[in-house]
Amino acid sequence: MKKRGCGIGSMWYGIGNTGLPNPSGAFVQVLDDCTVIIHTGCADIGQGSTTVLAQIAAEELGVNFNDISVICADTGVTPDAGKTSASRQTYISGNAVRKAAQSAKETIFKKGAELLQVPEEELILKNYQLNSLKNYNIQISLKEIMAKCREDGTLVIGHGWFNPQTKGLDKRGQGIPYATYAFATQWVEVEVDTETGEIDILNVVAAHDVGKAVNPMAVEGQIEGGSVMGAGYALMEEIILDDGKIINSSFSNYLIPTIKDVPCVNSIIVEEEEVTGPFGAKGVGEPALIPTATAIANAISNALGIRFYELPITPEKILNSLKTANNTNKNQRDF
Amino acid sequence: MSHKVIGCSVEQINGSKKVTGKSKFTDDLKMQGMLIAKVLRSNIPHARIKKIDISIAEKIPGVIAVLTAKDIQGENSVGIIIKDEPVLTDEKIRRIGEPIALIAAETEEQADMALAAIDVKLEEIQGVFDPEEALQPSATLVHKGGNLLVHKKLRRGDAETAFKEAIVTAESNYITQMVEHAYIEPEAGIAYCDQDKVILLVSTQDPHYDREEIARVLGIGQHKVRVIQQPTGGGFGGKLDISVQCHVALLARATGRPVKLTYTRQESIIASPKRHPYKIYYKSAAGEDGKLLGVKVKIICDTGAYASYGPAVVTRALVHATGPYSIPNVHVDAYGVFTNNPVCGAMRGFGVPQMAFAHESQMDILAEKLNISPWEIRRRNFLTPGAITGTGQKLGQSVGILETLNKVQSYVKEQGWGN
Amino acid sequence: MxxxxxxxxxxxxxxxxxxxxxxxxxxxxxxxxxxxxxxxxxxxxxxxxxxISDLPELQYIKEEHGQIKIGAMTTHSQLAASPLLWEKVIVLAQAASSVGSPQIRNVGTVGGNIVNAQPAADTVVALMALDAKVVVFNNDGGEEKIPFSELFLGVGESKIDPTSQLLKEISFSLLPEMRSSLGRLARRKALALPILNIGIVLSVNKKENRLHEARICVAPVAPVPMRMKEAEKTLLSRKLSDELLISASKAAFDAADPRNSKLRGNTAYRKELVRVMTYRTLKTALATRGGVGDEAGSITV
Amino acid sequence: MKLEVLQFELNARKVSVRVKPDATLLDVLREDLDLTGAKRGCGEGECGACTVLIDGMPVDSCIYPALKAAGKNIETIEGLGTEDNLHPVQKAFLDEGAVQCGFCTPGMILTTTALLAKNQSPSEEEVKVALSGNLCRCTGYTKIINAVKVAARNINKL
Missing domain, CATH: 3.30.43.10 (Uridine Diphospho-n-acetylenolpyruvylglucosamine Reductase, domain 2)
Known part of the structure; x- marks a missing residue:
């Protein structure tokens, strides 16, 4: 017989290291032709941080995304940006890049103010143009400013770094471990075959509060990939040990989900902007995985009326639990 | 505020290189005169090394270098938080996969032959494989300082009283398994020397950390080490620890030639850190209104043979034990324990997925006892802007947990899914 | 090297x-x-x-005088794409579609699978149930026919010696009113060796609502794929009914003796799967069409 | 050890290369021909990162003896499109965000082109069956399925 059930999992996740400093640095150079180079130590491992950091710099400088080039993760030329871990790169390195861009902008504004004879605070930089907020006719192109800078020997180079505001935990675990938190709720529907113990995931809905999605497609990619890794965690993945020896040390017996094992994931992006984040952003890499396994476990319990306390929930465990539950029911009837 | 490019789904920078196969991952690179490296690893979990004889291996044609611990000029240790893991061991083996010797040879076949020719004499020691057993006073010691890596506490309010006042309680034990990251690109690195500098091309999640460790192990300044991350085929936390970095750097310095080390899939699974398996003892107390009054939690994390990210994983588990809920009384103990199992380190979520399994199961159990829906019990307890967390932190305004639940519920309803 | x-x-x-x-x-x-x-x-x-994989004389699927003949170098993809097999021998088409991945099916051959003699090889389980024979060439120029029932000696060991013998052809007879199906369970839905494989081939007598012939092959529950003789006997003993299928499944359960495996599950669980899957596969087999002389009309169970 | 001459057609060009008799096709592509688009993810035909097309069919080149390929027609990712002129499948993977780390991507894309050559508008189930031999750990497959559908539509428009 096949039984269906639904389950929810909610989670919170602190962005960055726990109550420890974890700074990130960046350099931003604006070149004579108004293109931009970012130097960041941030290692992109596929999640798309390079793209996101370029977006942040482009937005801050008001230049086209395609005019940005990113040099990353080379200790010979890039500043330390800490680890690509703890879902911290958008929030922490994003802030560092934004600050570096702001610092480059200061030089531009200073030069612009000098050339236009207006105070810096009166200027805005938009579409490669510096304008006075008070009188829109007072303007100068970024290109001209760059040329003037070149003439008098000024380089437009900014640096920035960011370290989230935290407070280490005391002996009772009290403190401010993280500057900000990501949140999520996922819902999963499963179908369980009560005779073979097989579990089918039918639907997944995953809503994540990421602060601000700098790149929604990349955020969805994280949510989808994380959910599937979470599904593997719930149902099939397990390093099996025999006195410290891994007995499934190949891809033929350590099984991760294939395309046939999971449904398409429905992701929902929630944006509760974080004031300390770059343009309101927090993070999503790890949160994407955290609630999935528990939502699946809750869905299985909902389907069968039996709770599972051990991961992964394999077909064998399902059948054993059903058998135990049946025996218990029989005993109850006997009395 | 309207943005020009923030909030836009621009295509991935370098994406066109990836779809055309032009992206050069580390193993795709070749250099003039490059040697192939292999690592001799232990295949028993706990032993004392009596003798390592490399004399035959060294003589195999094509073998350019065979290195053991005594060839390390700097410090023979690495570790993200605690420097407790030898780069090459010559004293004690604490896990299967422990590196003992390095080979650099002209070809892979020659390197394999040299591996087989190294003679290691061992004295086996009884291993300990269960973290709770490892905490017993009679347990074999994995490290001199004892098997307890770390014990962290979280105390807020008075959990005992909360349980006395509770209308419903739930008490359960949860077990989670050890998990592999399974990035599709196995670990790989190339090192070469450029005058007095060592340069690394490597698949990594943090080149700056790699630089620090390589410099310490080689006994040179950090300014003499340059680490360049190559396109990296996934990491998920598994490429935070040192894998090939120090090994290829040592061999490049010893041979003066470029050296490449790429793990096989088996080696990757055997040698790389894993997700910590947990045992969680979880008690929750709620009032008639369905509001959580307190939780009492004990967490035991098996960190395996070395600390790696263990202390951080334990602390994260501690802080996140409550889940995204306002709970006035919190009492959590989290232990990280050494065993002779594979090393556990960082993996996507840092100990929080394990805790979520426990706290979210608890919420459903309480909901059932209180006869309210799983949606409702969460709604009644969620953290809100300005709420105080278990660590006493006052949250800011960006707390979207309720919104995520509401959005999910309406989506499910719109689709007509579920029961 | x-x-x-x-x-x-x-x-x-x-x-x-x-x-x-x-x-x-x-x-x-x-x-x-x-x-x-x-x-x-x-x-x-x-x-x-x-x-020998590219020899055209070893690649064919044909029907001759109520027999299906398959060249040993026919790939799993070719079997899985054969309209003839899907029409008449579903169990084999299903088995070929279940092997490894598309990449493996495009290269791996039915003959290779047989000589390699892995206990849960999908096509082997199907061919055992089809009571197939193989034609083998010896390097002395001789030719011999070996029935599947005698082919396997142990895990990875078949009677065919690939250093001196060439497996040329696999053949089996189509049964009147043939019904067949493959039952398969694995730890994930693709790219996984089976925990359990069941090949079932039946020949039905619609008039009397009973079976002329019943063959059940189960793997991996022993070093070689195993025919469930008691269960087969049970199926032939009476008119078809749900109870009969249940008894046959019970007989298969009793006969199966899989070992405890940390990767495939413990004995009790795997035996239970034999029972459930035998029953289910019997049901799905009875719902199919195939073989020779198949006429409209259903079987009531 | 004696090297053998291997001749085949590679990305529409005749190729002759001297290979070790026990080399795999993946070894030869990566080591001798410097085509590194096919990746070694597991070395045992389990992950599909080494997928190339042989006579139009996806094959795991890591367990395919090189000399077996004699006389055959091999296509690798390098033969598909260039960065300036992407093949519709490559473009769809990029546009739809179906690429994260990119390590499985060449294999995924080749398997997809083989599918679309046979089946111009595959159902979701057919896409899943076709790609079931290519593991991806990053994307969760959702965007890959979208990309295949988009590529199919775009190819049909050509």
């Missing part, structure tokens, strides 16, 4: 001559999807590989 020479031959004759010449040091290779790994892991040793 995993092997020293790799020879692709143009004719069957050439292949046999090479085997003769090397006297046990050469062996045949088909798709090589298993063999290459076994040689690399040094589970098998050989100096010369003789590749």
């Amino acid at each position: 995993y092997w020293e020479k790799y020879l692709k031959v143009k004719t069957l004759h050439e292949a046999m001559e090479i085997l003769k010449l090397y006297q046990g040091k050469a062996r045949l290779i088909a798709g090589g999807t298993d063999l290459v790994l076994q040689l690399r892991e040094k589970k098998k040793r050989v100096s010369v590989l003789v590749d």
Whole structure:
């Protein structure tokens, strides 16, 4: 017989290291032709941080995304940006890049103010143009400013770094471990075959509060990939040990989900902007995985009326639990 | 505020290189005169090394270098938080996969032959494989300082009283398994020397950390080490620890030639850190209104043979034990324990997925006892802007947990899914 | 060095001559999807590989006088795409579609799968239930026919010696009113070895609502794929009914003796699966059509 | 050890290369021909990162003896499109965000082109069956399925 059930999992996740400093640095150079180079130590491992950091710099400088080039993760030329871990790169390195861009902008504004004879605070930089907020006719192109800078020997180079505001935990675990938190709720529907113990995931809905999605497609990619890794965690993945020896040390017996094992994931992006984040952003890499396994476990319990306390929930465990539950029911009837 | 490019789904920078196969991952690179490296690893979990004889291996044609611990000029240790893991061991083996010797040879076949020719004499020691057993006073010691890596506490309010006042309680034990990251690109690195500098091309999640460790192990300044991350085929936390970095750097310095080390899939699974398996003892107390009054939690994390990210994983588990809920009384103990199992380190979520399994199961159990829906019990307890967390932190305004639940519920309803 | 020479031959004759010449040091290779790994892991040793996979005379699926004949070098993809098999021998088409991945199916052959003799090989389980025979050429020029029931000796061990013999053809008879199906369970939905494989072939007598013939093959519950003789006998003993299927499944359960495995599950669980899957596969088989002389009309169970 | 001459057609060009008799096709592509688009993810035909097309069919080149490929027609990712002129499948993977780390991507894309050559508008189930031999750990497959559908539509428009 096949039984269906639904389950929810909610989670919170602190962005960055726990109550420890974890700074990130960046350099931003604006070149004579108004293109931009970012130097960041941030290692992109596929999640798309390079793209996101370029977006942040482009937005801050008001230049086209395609005019940005990113040099990353080379200790010979890039500043330390800490680890690509703890879902911290958008929030922490994003802030560092934004600050570096702001610092480059200061030089531009200073030069612009000098050339236009207006105070810096009166200027805005938009579409490669510096304008006075008070009188829109007072303007100068970024290109001209760059040329003037070149003439008098000024380089437009900014640096920035960011370290989230935290407070280490005391002996009772009290403190401010993280500057900000990501949140999520996922819902999963499963179908369980009560005779073979097989579990089918039918639907997944995953809503994540990421602060601000700098790149929604990349955020969805994280949510989808994380959910599937979470599904593997719930149902099939397990390093099996025999006195410290891994007995499934190949891809033929350590099984991760294939395309046939999971449904398409429905992701929902929630944006509760974080004031300390770059343009309101927090993070999503790890949160994407955290609630999935528990939502699946809750869905299985909902389907069968039996709770599972051990991961992964394999077909064998399902059948054993059903058998135990049946025996218990029989005993109850006997009395 | 309207943005020009923030909030836009621009295509991935370098994406066109990836779809055309032009992206050069580390193993795709070749250099003039490059040697192939292999690592001799232990295949028993706990032993004392009596003798390592490399004399035959060294003589195999094509073998350019065979290195053991005594060839390390700097410090023979690495570790993200605690420097407790030898780069090459010559004293004690604490896990299967422990590196003992390095080979650099002209070809892979020659390197394999040299591996087989190294003679290691061992004295086996009884291993300990269960973290709770490892905490017993009679347990074999994995490290001199004892098997307890770390014990962290979280105390807020008075959990005992909360349980006395509770209308419903739930008490359960949860077990989670050890998990592999399974990035599709196995670990790989190339090192070469450029005058007095060592340069690394490597698949990594943090080149700056790699630089620090390589410099310490080689006994040179950090300014003499340059680490360049190559396109990296996934990491998920598994490429935070040192894998090939120090090994290829040592061999490049010893041979003066470029050296490449790429793990096989088996080696990757055997040698790389894993997700910590947990045992969680979880008690929750709620009032008639369905509001959580307190939780009492004990967490035991098996960190395996070395600390790696263990202390951080334990602390994260501690802080996140409550889940995204306002709970006035919190009492959590989290232990990280050494065993002779594979090393556990960082993996996507840092100990929080394990805790979520426990706290979210608890919420459903309480909901059932209180006869309210799983949606409702969460709604009644969620953290809100300005709420105080278990660590006493006052949250800011960006707390979207309720919104995520509401959005999910309406989506499910719109689709007509579920029961 | 995993092997020293790799020879692709143009004719069957050439292949046999090479085997003769090397006297046990050469062996045949088909798709090589298993063999290459076994040689690399040094589970098998050989100096010369003789590749026969591209010989057109070993690639065919045809029906002749109520018999299906399959060339040994037919790939799993070719079997899985055969309209003839889907029409008449569903169990084999299903089995071929279940092997490994598309990449493996495009290269791996039915003959290779047989010689390699892995206990849960999908097509082998189906062919056992089809009571197939193989035609084998010996390097002395002789030819022999071996029934599947005698073919397997142990895990990875078949009667066919690829250093001196060439598996040419697999054949089996179509039964009147043939019904067949493959039951398969694995730890994930693709790219996974089965925890349990059941091949079922039935011949029904609609008029009397009973079975003329019943064959059930189950793997891996023993070192070689196992025919469930008691269960088959049970099925023939009475008119078809749900109770009969249940009794037969129980008989298969009793006969199965899988070992405890940390990867495939413990004995009790795997035995239980034999019961459930035998019953289910019987049901799905009865709902199919196939074989020869199949007429409209349903079987009531 | 004696090297053997291997001849085949590679990305529409005749190629002749001297190979070790026990080399795999993946070894030859990566080591001898410097085509590194096919990746070694597991070395045992389990992950599909080494997928190339042989006579139009996806094959795991890591367990395919090189000399077996004699006389055959091999296509690798390098033969598909260039960065300036992407093949519709490559473009769809990029546009739809179906690429994260990119390590499985060449294999995924080749398997997809083989599918679309046979089946111009595959159902979701057919896409899943076709790609079931290519593991991806980053994307969760959702965007890959979208990309295949988009590529199919775009190819049909050509």
